[in-house]
Amino acid sequence: MHGYVLQLLGGDLQRAEDVVQETLLRCWRNQQLTGDRGQNLRPWLFKVARNLVIDDYRLRSARPKEVDGTAWLDDVLADTxxxxxxxxxxxxxxxxxxxxxxxxxxxxxxxxxxxxxxxxxxxxxxxxxxxxxxxxxxxxxxxxxxxxxxxxxxxx
Incomplete structure (x- = not known):
């Protein structure tokens, strides 16, 4: 699952780890891991991970682009x-x-x-x-x- 999420996120290791962690946390909260339910868990996990990646993408595209803390420095150092x-x-x-x-x-x-x-x-x-x-x-x-x-x- 980690490889799948890593591929969806274009190699962003940190975000991939966050998505996998959130997926497993949701699984632990929402699924019954005993009996026959455990066998059908794999498709559900991949679907949750994919949905988290999509939600993250939509959230980032809806928000203004984040800039680093030194962006103001470019304005200060610009020629007057x-x-x-x-x-x-x-x-x-x-x-x-x-x-x-x-x-x-x-x-x-x-x-x-x-x-x-x-x-x-x-x-x-x-x-x-x-x-x-x-x-x-x-x-x-x-x-x-x-x-x-x-x-x-x-x-x-």
């Missing part, structure tokens, strides 16, 4: 077109303008020019601790302006 880039730049520019000049300056020097905290402190003529503080508040305010939720900090 110029319109997306322009819109993102406009939204970011508007959020950037909502920041104070001191915060904009620190963000620009740190992220755009790629300078370290110490280098930004020298360029702007302020202490490194002030650069760190302004950078923290600038990023926080920029997230609020863009509507991005604050990341959760573990350990608090």
């Amino acid at each position: 077109d110029d319109v997306d880039q322009v819109l993102s730049a406009l939204v970011l520019a508007k959020a950037f303008q909502s920041l104070s000049p001191a915060h904009r300056e620190v963000l620009y020097e740190t992220y755009y020019t790629g300078r370290s905290t110490r280098e930004v402190a020298v360029v702007l003529g302020i202490p490194p601790g002030t650069v760190k503080s302004r950078l923290y508040h600038a990023v926080r305010n920029l997230r609020q302006a863009l509507g991005v939720p604050e990341p959760e900090v573990s350990g608090k």
Whole structure:
């Protein structure tokens, strides 16, 4: 019976085992295995197995196609077109303008020019601790302006 079901399912071993198991379970629940009934059991088992395969096929064809968990990744990694880039730049520019000049300056020097905290402190003529503080508040305010939720900090 396992070979028969395996052939019906096109070689899908796992599904074949499930169908055979379900067939035997239904046999155990529904049939009397003593006397003359045991001899006529073979055709009944094959018919139940075939019906389970057909039911499974119909169920799978009626449901939407299942996708693996990484399908969303294809959308994320897809190339963005110029319109997306322009819109993102406009939204970011508007959020950037909502920041104070001191915060904009620190963000620009740190992220755009790629300078370290110490280098930004020298360029702007302020202490490194002030650069760190302004950078923290600038990023926080920029997230609020863009509507991005604050990341959760573990350990608090």
